[in-house]
Amino acid sequence: ETGVTQTPRHLVMGMTNKKSLKCEQHLGHNAMYWYKQSAKKPLELMFVYNFKEQTENNSVPSRFSPECPNSSHLFLHLHTLQPEDSALYLCASSQDLGAGQGSVTQYFGPGTRLTVL
Amino acid sequence: QQQVKQSPQSLIVQKGGISIINCAYENTAFDYFPWYQQFPGKGPALLIAIRPDVSEKKEGRFTISFNKSAKQFSLHIMDSQPGDSATYFCAVPSYNTDKLIFGTGTRLQVFP
Numbered sequence: 319e320t321g322v323t324q325t326p327r328h329l330v331m332g333m334t335n336k337k338s339l340k341c342e343q344h345l346g347h348n349a350m351y352w353y354k355q356s357a358k359k360p361l362e363l364m365f366v367y368n369f370k371e372q373t374e375n376n377s378v379p380s381r382f383s384p385e386c387p388n389s390s391h392l393f394l395h396l397h398t399l400q401p402e403d404s405a406l407y408l409c410a411s412s413q414d415l416g417a418g419q420g421s422v423t424q425y426f427g428p429g430t431r432l433t434v435l
Numbered sequence: 436q437q438q439v440k441q442s443p444q445s446l447i448v449q450k451g452g453i454s455i456i457n458c459a460y461e462n463t464a465f466d467y468f469p470w471y472q473q474f475p476g477k478g479p480a481l482l483i484a485i486r487p488d489v490s491e492k493k494e495g496r497f498t499i500s501f502n503k504s505a506k507q508f509s510l511h512i513m514d515s516q517p518g519d520s521a522t523y524f525c526a527v528p529s530y531n532t533d534k535l536i537f538g539t540g541t542r543l544q545v546f547p
Contacts, residue, residue, distance in 0.1 A: 422534055423484070
């Protein structure tokens with residue numbers, strides 16, 4: 319399997335549930351990202367990991383908890399979400415962070431469509 | 436926070452027409468400007484990108500034009516087709532955070 323995969327593709331959860339989104343990249347990249355994409359809004363960068371270390375957290379509420387056990391896997395743990403958290407959650411990877419188009423070009427997964435009831 | 440201004444927000448074009456989407460940036464770490472295409476229910480996919488040594492790059496019906504002095508670049512889609520209907524994002528390498536900064540997106544609809 320190649321590219322960036324995400325599971326599940328669709329998720330419906332109640333506000334009291336705990337769930338996790340999974341992302342796996344098969345590109346040998348070192349940097350991974352979580353984005354939130356809501357209807358009629360731009361891509362919102364949530365978290366950035368480089369070599370398994372979190373390098374950026376864009377003021378994301380603590381009900382979203384990322385985990386990066388290795389350079390190929392990225393998780394987003396969800397708990398006590400709100401209906402306004404319903405969105406498409408996209409994972410992306412790039413070679414790493416740094417100068418050069420080869421480093422910064424991001425490759426996206428298909429996303430997880432999350433609905434919070 | 437560095438911004439990338441993309442316009443228009445939405446675009447309706449008749450089949451066979453030319454679609455033009457523009458982006459403007461403040462600063463960039465280096466001259467590399469990719470465009471991403473996103474179909475409904477899918478993640479964005481790299482469509483075409485321009486490197487610093489040229490002011491224009493063409494791949495099939497898609498052309499990027501780059502104006503370094505104006506800090507602007509644009510995507511032209513010639514002979515637009517209904518299958519081109521998607522959301523398009525430009526991106527710029529961040530000046531100080533070593534990653535891509537994305538524009539706000541343009542929703543293109545091409546009608547037969």
